[in-house]
Amino acid sequence: MKAIIGGTLIALFFSAAGQAADVAAAPHGTKGDIIYGDPKADIEIIEYGSLTCAHCAHFANDILPAIKEKYLDTGKARLHYRNIIRDQVDLAISAVARCGDMEMTHKLTAAFFASQDKWIHLGSEAAMIDSLATVAAAAGMERTEFDRCAADADMRKGLVEMTQRGAQLYGVRQTPTVIVNGMVLPDYSAESIEAAIGLSLK
Template identity: 35%
Template sequence: MHLTRRQTLAALALVAGAAGLPGLGAAQETAGVAEMSLGDPNAPVTLVEYAMFTCPHCAVFAQEVLPKIKENYIDTGKVRLVFREVYFNKPALWAAMIARCAPEDRYFGIVDALFARQQDWAGQASEQAMLEKLYGIGRQAGLTNAEMDACMQDRAKAEALVAEYQKNAAADGVDSTPSFLINGKKEGNMPYEEFAAKLDAALGA
């Protein structure tokens, strides 16, 4: 199913100039932006991940490293993961808008699909084709075109998301993806074995 010209233009207008993000500084109101997380809120270690849906290294982490962290640390109650979206470009924001269009209990399923199929949707030559692929992922998650139209045309939500991202990234000194904080200490990307060692150290193991 193809997006109509109206749908495409609405989505493009929503994040026009997203690369520069003019006028969306840290002072922008960010009420209503839900923090997305996995694991026990009272876990002794908090792992914050800053990731962008168009970032290839983020996709590798999502598919090769995170499942092991989830199995050994998040699902066992040792670590809570806080996932923070980064918007260095328009498609990254579009993908986030689709992911957040669904109920929160479906968010991480869409995130997994966005990373697993990143080359398919993010590699499209035109923005129209990219949006069509994103809508396809949304439909597989149970969203209707009408629901996604409403989400993609919600400029106030887009501005709130961007402002929240800018606020957090500035506070944590994040300028690349993926970036991580382990109990507040900034870390770069690394193989699972190094993550495990740092998480164990934070746990006092």
Template identity: 35%
Template structure:
């Protein structure tokens, strides 16, 4: 098994930590929500009053912390109740993150978000352990229905890799994303570390506004 599709991929450096200060405080919502060749991974109603867009890397520890510790309370309070739409966009900081993003996309439909969450939950097992991460990634992918054939096919999908790479470039060039995770809430960048309290402070006034 080999990460054939990402073997030669190189990304400009970006900091795998909470993004603050360098990028614009606000971006155009129309531009942010403009459709691209890569369909958005989204949950929550399209007509929600508030939309959160997250740019994240699968190898980013801060992104994993958000996924495992912060996201579920926000989901229960705001997304499941129809108040907020959440969009997850890949911003891979390295080749391995790109490969894992590809696997999540290849899972398809209702398996995408659960697989993203599982990869984050087990990040320490595959992202920072000794030896090749591929067997560990395959073990996780099998739980989402992957076979050896579909696993290898996904990782050699050059079109998907190009789409994810283009999304990362657009986020950096157009919206000033320079670290992960970066959150935009109705176009405004979250300026604090992504805690439940930080989201409450921004979301509550937006939802209360007439």
């Protein structure tokens, strides 16, 4: 797991707020929790994650599919994804991922995590953004839309505030952090999640 750097978050907050006068807010978008599964399911799983976090990509690509098949798709549980913003690239592409409806947000989030190993080591923010724009284009988003969404001040501000609330509500300091029915788990393994779900089902 990767710890969140407080100074970086402060810088991101002022960066997001400073753009408010210059960039128009997107007319639509997925704000708040990104929900997977039946929103009315009794068991609530919360994941605090970051799109630039390798452990979060591992969770999304290798652990979540089995949890989804066994618990989310069957209506036993729902998962609420909440962003923890770690850096400027994370802030930009998290805003991009949320620029459309929930279905498009699911699609882009999955695409960014699935391709993370191809763009995360490119070195510069500009190179990573260009690579991510190509990923988004394959999902149906043109570059002009990508750039507009990445710069949306309202969405960026909301993402920084979501990060702050995670720290305030659950003491989140690393990603991913997984919570099942209010219980913060010691790790994000499938075994820990299934054990917590099992307790909730009793």
